[in-house]
Structures are given as structure tokens and as C-alpha cells.
Amino acid sequence: MISIKNLSKTFNKNIHAVQNVDLEIAEGEVVVIVGPSGSGKSTVLRCINRLEIPTEGSIAIDGVELTDPECDIDTIRAEVGMVFQQFNLFPHLTVMENICLAQRKVRGRSKSEANEMTMKQLLRVGIPDKADSYPRQLSGGQQQRVAIARSLAMEPKIMLFDEPTSALDPEMVKEVLDVMLELASEGMTMAVVTHEMGFAKAAGDRLVFMDEGMVVEIGPPNQVFESPKEQRTKDFFDKILY
Amino acid sequence: MSRHERSDKKSLSDKPKWWDTFPWWGIAIVAILSWMGYQILTKDSYDLAWDRVIPGISITITATLQAFAMALALGLLAGMGQLSKNVISRNLARTYVEFIRGIPILPLIFTVALVLLPQLQNAFGFKLSFQMRATVTLAFIYGAYMAEIFRGGIQSIAIGQVEAGRSLGLSRRQTMNSIVLPQAMRAIIPPLGNDFIAILKDTSLLSVLGVLEVTQRARQFSASTFKFREGYFVLAFIYLILTLGLSLLLGVLERRMTRDDRNVRSGRGID
Numbered sequence: 001m002i003s004i005k006n007l008s009k010t011f012n013k014n015i016h017a018v019q020n021v022d023l024e025i026a027e028g029e030v031v032v033i034v035g036p037s038g039s040g041k042s043t044v045l046r047c048i049n050r051l052e053i054p055t056e057g058s059i060a061i062d063g064v065e066l067t068d069p070e071c072d073i074d075t076i077r078a079e080v081g082m083v084f085q086q087f088n089l090f091p092h093l094t095v096m097e098n099i100c101l102a103q104r105k106v107r108g109r110s111k112s113e114a115n116e117m118t119m120k121q122l123l124r125v126g127i128p129d130k131a132d133s134y135p136r137q138l139s140g141g142q143q144q145r146v147a148i149a150r151s152l153a154m155e156p157k158i159m160l161f162d163e164p165t166s167a168l169d170p171e172m173v174k175e176v177l178d179v180m181l182e183l184a185s186e187g188m189t190m191a192v193v194t195h196e197m198g199f200a201k202a203a204g205d206r207l208v209f210m211d212e213g214m215v216v217e218i219g220p221p222n223q224v225f226e227s228p229k230e231q232r233t234k235d236f237f238d239k240i241l242y
Numbered sequence: 243m244s245r246h247e248r249s250d251k252k253s254l255s256d257k258p259k260w261w262d263t264f265p266w267w268g269i270a271i272v273a274i275l276s277w278m279g280y281q282i283l284t285k286d287s288y289d290l291a292w293d294r295v296i297p298g299i300s301i302t303i304t305a306t307l308q309a310f311a312m313a314l315a316l317g318l319l320a321g322m323g324q325l326s327k328n329v330i331s332r333n334l335a336r337t338y339v340e341f342i343r344g345i346p347i348l349p350l351i352f353t354v355a356l357v358l359l360p361q362l363q364n365a366f367g368f369k370l371s372f373q374m375r376a377t378v379t380l381a382f383i384y385g386a387y388m389a390e391i392f393r394g395g396i397q398s399i400a401i402g403q404v405e406a407g408r409s410l411g412l413s414r415r416q417t418m419n420s421i422v423l424p425q426a427m428r429a430i431i432p433p434l435g436n437d438f439i440a441i442l443k444d445t446s447l448l449s450v451l452g453v454l455e456v457t458q459r460a461r462q463f464s465a466s467t468f469k470f471r472e473g474y475f476v477l478a479f480i481y482l483i484l485t486l487g488l489s490l491l492l493g494v495l496e497r498r499m500t501r502d503d504r505n506v507r508s509g510r511g512i513d
């Protein structure tokens with residue numbers, strides 16, 4: 001479904017954030033990307049919906065080449081949901097308006113269609129009673145769940161998660177991970193950058209370990225955790241797992 | 243015992259006393275305006291000056307509103323232009339802003355209203371009154387100042403807001419109109435209010451083109467009667483009433499906006 005070939009991204013001509021990354025993500029697959037800070041995992045994710053423009057290589061979603069200047073990026077982005085570390089809800093709009101905005105303007109849904117879809121997604125993330133609240137009135141965990149609902153309302157083919165729990169208070173991590181676990185079990189195609197190894201074990205089909213802009217190791221999460229092939233991977237997990 | 247409590251209270255309480263926060267300046271201004279108004283009402287020579295100057299107020303107000311509206315459109319255009327991806331519009335906007343900001347208003351009014359616009363009039367065959375020429379010039383000048391306000395306001399919105407909008411499939415324009423601009427208004431409205439008042443005051447420069455707004459009328463009255471004190475006293479009174487009234491109005495608007503702002507800034511309180 002997503003085919004990344006020889007992807008490289010260089011910032012300011014000399015910072016090599018991502019180097020020669022190859023990655024295939026199949027439909028319904030949950031790929032979890034882990035690695036130390038600055039290893040390029042977020043950059044890979046952001047290239048998938050072209051928030052970063054690749055310096056080299058190609059990314060194709062359902063056969064549509066993203067690096068082709070002719071491609072209609074807005075149409076592709078509507079099919080690719082993205083959840084950010086900082087939630088990025090629109091503070092001047094209510095939860096309902098946050099979720100309805102792109103449905104109305106991009107999907108062209110009527111007000112009642114959009115409202116209906118919004119309530120369906122809010123129910124799914126467990127906060128249907130917050131539809132009329134403003135983002136500032138919600139806890140971090142609630143805000144992130146609204147952000148997930150906002151992406152899901154577009155009925156995307158794939159969901160990208162960029163460290164969705166890293167900005168949350170510890171007691172709010174679980175409510176967001178639970179939503180993501182349920183989404184995974186429903187068969188959503190997902191690419192998740194995270195430090196939550198528990199989530200990787202529970203929901204990940206494949207684990208990608210990245211370091212210094214390169215993919216070091218790919219495999220089933222349990223195998224990569226327990227018997228990593230590369231020394232660098234082993235060092236990383238030795239440091240972070242208790 | 244009671245003395246002890248009282249001193250405790252004093253050291254713990256941050257609550258300011260009423261005379262500490264009372265708007266004494268407002269009392270002072272009302273007192274000064276009342277005194278000025280009293281002079282004008284009771285003294286014949288002041289009354290005469292008032293009668294000669296006050297008819298100009300409609301031109302002053304009209305020119306202010308027209309110049310402000312035009313400057314607003316120009317400023318938004320040039321402000322967005324500076325942030326444009328298009329290299330031509332970006333540089334056009336930048337040139338306009340830098341050029342205007344580098345020249346004082348008075349020489350600009352002479353140059354634009356007496357040289358540039360007449361040439362354009364000849365070239366394109368239209369005719370503008372002196373009043374309109376001067377108003378257009380003011381708009382042209384304040385458009386450049388406002389461009390910087392719009393640019394700053396738009397840039398103050400976190401990039402994550404744009405990324406969230408774009409990642410949902412919204413176009414650049416849709417993201418700007420539905421997400422960035424509504425939030426930027428919070429940062430834009432107070433300095434725009436300042437420029438509104440500044441334009442009002444700078445309409446006095448229309449007098450150099452002989453436009454019969456309040457300043458020109460005060461000049462004419464003073465020159466023909468030699469009552470300089472009365473003429474300019476009345477003129478100052480009229481400007482004060484207008485600017486103070488306007489800033490009072492803008493203050494209400496601003497307070498409403500910052501109250502909103504404080505709620506946003508207070509972060510994520512639990513509902």
C-alpha cells in the first residue's frame with residue numbers, strides 16, 4: 001500500500017536526517033518505528049504525507065507517486081490521517097467544528113452528514129460528551145483523542161502517528177493507546193513512531209529500529225526485542241527496557 | 243492579638259487597594275475636556291472658532307474611514323504577499339513596504355498626491371479630487387505599516403496549525419482562511435487599532451493640499467482673524483474628543499479579545 005524506496009532527506013545541505021530508507025507497508029499492517037531522538041523516524045513519517053519533501057528517493061501510496069510534481073497532494077493527504085505529538089487542534093474552534101472542518105471543505109459533506117460522522121468518531125474515542133467544548137477545556141489525553149477522531153472522520157486509508165503520547169501526562173497515555181489498539185484490531189493500516197514498547201508488542205506487526213537516519217533492523221516486535229540481530233539495536237533496548 | 247492578625251493579613255494579601263488601581267488619568271482627562279468645553283461654550287471668540295472649524299469634521303471622519311478601509315485591504319494583500327511562495331509577489335510586497343517605511347509621511351503626500359497620481363491621471367484618464375488623492379496616499383502609506391502587522395500576526399501562529407490543516411487535505415488557501423487568519427486576528431487587532439487612531443490624526447496632513455478638514459479650517463480661521471489661540475484650542479479639543487472616543491471603543495474591543503486570550507493561554511484546565 002505504501003512503498004518507500006531509497007528515501008533520503010537532507011536539511012540545510014549537510015544534515016542527513018534520513019538516508020536510503022526502504023520500507024513497504026501492506027494494507028492492514030501496523031508498523032511501529034522506534035529509535036533514539038534524532039534518528040529520523042519522524043522525518044520518514046512526515047515524508048509519507050509530504051509535510052517534508054524528500055531529497056531523494058520515491059514514496060508511492062496505492063501506486064500514486066508522491067514525489068511527482070503533478071500529483072494532487074491535497075487529495076492524497078485526505079486519505080492519509082496524521083496525529084501529531086502536540087495534538088495541533090484548532091484552538092478557536094469547538095471539538096465539533098475541529099472535526100467537521102475538513103469533512104465539509106475537503107470531502108464536501110453536508111452539515112448533517114459531517115455532524116453524524118463526527119459523533120460516530122467521538123463515540124469511538126470515548127468522549128461524545130465533549131462535542132461542544134473547546135480544546136483548552138480538555139485534558140491532554142482528551143485532546144489527542146479528538147485529534148485521532150478528526151483524522152478518522154476523513155475515513156483515511158492509513159493513519160500516521162508521530163509520537164502521539166510523548167506530550168501527555170503519564171496517567172493519560174493509556175486512554176490514547178487504548179484507542180490506537182482498538183484501531184489496529186479493526187484492521188487500520190498504521191505507521192506509528194513511538195517510545196511505547198508495550199504498544200509495539202501488543203499491536204505491532206513489524207518493528208522498525210532506526211538510528212542515524214538509517215533503518216538498522218526490521219522484524220516482528222518480539223523477535224527484535226528479545227533477540228536483535230544488530231549490536232546497535234541490542235544496546236538501545238538494553239538502555240530503555242527494564 | 244488583633245494587631246498581629248492585621249499585620250499578617252497585610253503581608254499575605256497581594257490585593258491592591260482601590261486607589262492603587264483607580265483610573266485617575268480618566269478623571270484628569272475628563273476634567274481637562276470639561277474645562278476646554280466650558281471655555282468654548284462660554285466665550286464668544288472660542289464659540290466663533292468652533293463654528294468655523296467644526297464643519298470640517300465630516301471630511302476628517304470620511305477620510306479616516308476611507309483611508310483605513312483601503313489601507314486594510316492593501317495591508318492584508320502586502321502582508322500575505324511577503325509570506326507568499328511566489329518570488330515575484332514576495333519581492334513586490336517587500337519593496338513596497340520598505341520603500342514606504344523609509345520616507346516620512348509629509349514628503350510622501352506631496353510626491354504621491356502632486357506628482358505620481360496626476361501622472362497616473364494623465365496616463366489613464368481619470369480625475370481625483372485633492373481630498374481623494376490625499377486619502378489614497380494615506381491608505382498607501384498605512385497599507386505598508388499594516389502589512390507588517392498582518393505578516394507578524396500570521397507568523398505568530400504555530401506551524402503545527404498549518405501542518406494539521408494541510409495534513410487533513412485542506413489547501414493552502416483554505417488553511418489560511420479557516421485556521422490561520424481567524425487565530426492571527428487576536429494578535430492583529432490591537433496594533434490595527436493604533437493605526438486607526440494614527441490615521442485619524444494624520445488626516446490633518448490633508449490640510450497641506452488645501453482640503454477643508456478641521457486643521458485647514460482652523461488654519462484659515464486663525465489666519466484671517468488673528469485668533470490663533472482660539473482656533474488651535476478648538477482644533478485640539480476636536481481631535482482629543484475623536485481620538486479618545488475611538489481609543490475608548492478600541493479598548494473595549496481589545497479587553498474582550500485579551501480576556502479570550504487569557505483563557506487560551508491558561509492551557510488545558512480540566513473541564
